[in-house]
Amino acid sequence: MRIAIVGAGALGLYYGAMLQRGGNEVRFLLRRDYDAIRAGGLKVFSTGGNFHLKEVAGFRRPEEIGEVDLVVVGLKAFANDRCAELIAPLVDAETLILTLQNGLGNEEGLAALFGPARVLGGVAFLCSNRGAPGEVHHLGAGKILLGALIPENGERAKMVAALFRSAGIDCTAVADLQKARWEKLVWNIPFNGICAVTGRTVADILGSDCGRRLARELMAEVMAAANAQGLSEPVPEEFADQMITFSAGLGPYRPSMMIDREEGQPLELDAIFAVPLERGAARGVPMPRVETLLGLLSLAVQGANEGTA
Amino acid sequence: MRIAIVGAGALGLYYGAMLQRGGNEVRFLLRRDYDAIRAGGLKVFSTGGNFHLKEVAGFRRPEEIGEVDLVVVGLKAFANDRCAELIAPLVDAETLILTLQNGLGNEEGLAALFGPARVLGGVAFLCSNRGAPGEVHHLGAGKILLGALIPENGERAKMVAALFRSAGIDCTAVADLQKARWEKLVWNIPFNGICAVTGRTVADILGSDCGRRLARELMAEVMAAANAQGLSEPVPEEFADQMITFSAGLGPYRPSMMIDREEGQPLELDAIFAVPLERGAARGVPMPRVETLLGLLSLAVQGANEGTA
Numbered sequence: 379m380r381i382a383i384v385g386a387g388a389l390g391l392y393y394g395a396m397l398q399r400g401g402n403e404v405r406f407l408l409r410r411d412y413d414a415i416r417a418g419g420l421k422v423f424s425t426g427g428n429f430h431l432k433e434v435a436g437f438r439r440p441e442e443i444g445e446v447d448l449v450v451v452g453l454k455a456f457a458n459d460r461c462a463e464l465i466a467p468l469v470d471a472e473t474l475i476l477t478l479q480n481g482l483g484n485e486e487g488l489a490a491l492f493g494p495a496r497v498l499g500g501v502a503f504l505c506s507n508r509g510a511p512g513e514v515h516h517l518g519a520g521k522i523l524l525g526a527l528i529p530e531n532g533e534r535a536k537m538v539a540a541l542f543r544s545a546g547i548d549c550t551a552v553a554d555l556q557k558a559r560w561e562k563l564v565w566n567i568p569f570n571g572i573c574a575v576t577g578r579t580v581a582d583i584l585g586s587d588c589g590r591r592l593a594r595e596l597m598a599e600v601m602a603a604a605n606a607q608g609l610s611e612p613v614p615e616e617f618a619d620q621m622i623t624f625s626a627g628l629g630p631y632r633p634s635m636m637i638d639r640e641e642g643q644p645l646e647l648d649a650i651f652a653v654p655l656e657r658g659a660a661r662g663v664p665m666p667r668v669e670t671l672l673g674l675l676s677l678a679v680q681g682a683n684e685g686t687a
Numbered sequence: 688m689r690i691a692i693v694g695a696g697a698l699g700l701y702y703g704a705m706l707q708r709g710g711n712e713v714r715f716l717l718r719r720d721y722d723a724i725r726a727g728g729l730k731v732f733s734t735g736g737n738f739h740l741k742e743v744a745g746f747r748r749p750e751e752i753g754e755v756d757l758v759v760v761g762l763k764a765f766a767n768d769r770c771a772e773l774i775a776p777l778v779d780a781e782t783l784i785l786t787l788q789n790g791l792g793n794e795e796g797l798a799a800l801f802g803p804a805r806v807l808g809g810v811a812f813l814c815s816n817r818g819a820p821g822e823v824h825h826l827g828a829g830k831i832l833l834g835a836l837i838p839e840n841g842e843r844a845k846m847v848a849a850l851f852r853s854a855g856i857d858c859t860a861v862a863d864l865q866k867a868r869w870e871k872l873v874w875n876i877p878f879n880g881i882c883a884v885t886g887r888t889v890a891d892i893l894g895s896d897c898g899r900r901l902a903r904e905l906m907a908e909v910m911a912a913a914n915a916q917g918l919s920e921p922v923p924e925e926f927a928d929q930m931i932t933f934s935a936g937l938g939p940y941r942p943s944m945m946i947d948r949e950e951g952q953p954l955e956l957d958a959i960f961a962v963p964l965e966r967g968a969a970r971g972v973p974m975p976r977v978e979t980l981l982g983l984l985s986l987a988v989q990g991a992n993e994g995t996a
Contacts, residue, residue, distance in 0.1 A: 576983055578989065582986065591982065669901075670901065670980060671983070674881065676898075677885040677891065677895060678884070678886065
């Protein structure tokens, strides 16, 4: 299968490498890693075993990639205004587009550009960081919950999920993509937010009473908003416990938003915070703690986030 | 009048200098500024006019100061566990103790040590920073609302307020000290908290929509908690507007908690956040935004605040 990776950060490089190792013809749209990957391929340092792809098809412009069967979108959500120019050259009548981005609103944006029928979404529970150019570090986890934007496309979602599994990626097709998205936010909102504001790791948060309490209170607000969205079934109360347990296993993990802030990069505040807040407000669910966290994040990165998205 | 200044930071140095210039016999308990003040006196750089006190009575230990008529306490609230040893040598049967510290609980702590009858409290709206040793910078404002812990002491509060006024300090005696304390918190909680977490100045906060909104939402929670405490009269809704207007006049002011964080000092989290939250909770007032801000502050300064108070 011909697959294009658009947005080859830590997530795009890792899944792209796995898909290529699994026998697919993968083409990466690259920026920072272009020279290193053209020269020496892509090295994956993974808790599941290191590997080195010596021949990697890397390109600078989407026109060089041409049409593919599947586009995997791993862009930071604040770069979504570039989706049209980056993805249009890759798409023929049958091409599927799978966004593995964080937060809410990404599938809808792609549907507006390319029609809803071809849009799939995946919620990735992946711990990975970029390394030196040409390298990616997979620190743990990696499961994807994959679904279609419109229910009629369930079979296509199952097919792509099977393709990912055949490449060694833990991937499950889900009927209710929105539910999976909101469940991811139950993690993303507290941990990306708290770590980015405070400069503390996941282990620091969970190692303090006030950190655990704050994380749980934020989770409760997100779950209340989720369960007001008419999901196929509610996010159960014990999901918060599961997320705490999952997070405890991450140790001193530095979530992507924390790294982005440290590097002076823009943060994915709209997709991870503002859109969920809007959807909560639309159903009358108060989320004062999440609002406060977003306000503080916005102030903290003033300047860094201006004029980018 | 013999006056001792205990806790000679920016606030203690400024008011102590004003009181000495006004003709009182002021004795400063010093630590950082001891050598500089003994050698060269105390320089005040003030928006109200600079002045230099060449002869200043500075001491290292309270026993050297001896008994006085009035003790002015300007310690950071997290150092309140030192009040007994620092103040006891200064107190005779008639000595009054005036705390100008931030937050809630300071008068009660002094009352437990020295009896409630002698305890006064003042709420200082002062913008000042320490400069080099032997210098203090008064950036603006400076009004004090001064009251007694117990109502029977109203006349003593009026007398001390008159003393301050005679030294050129804008000082008004108030019947309801608790109300004045809570009104100060309407400023302290949002601006100390937001600026300390985000590293942004007061002008940055007020210059952004989300900053102004967050400050107002925090103010609303503090005012709701204040107005559940049985104050003599409620903090009126327009008080928030007044505080925003006051703050806009401060420009790029860096609140003390922001400076403390930057310098790796402990923060006054109990007096300014935790005690007000407890008192709000005791009256059934939810303060989720203030709780969130305190949680983030606590995490951000983990380590710095441990083992100090």
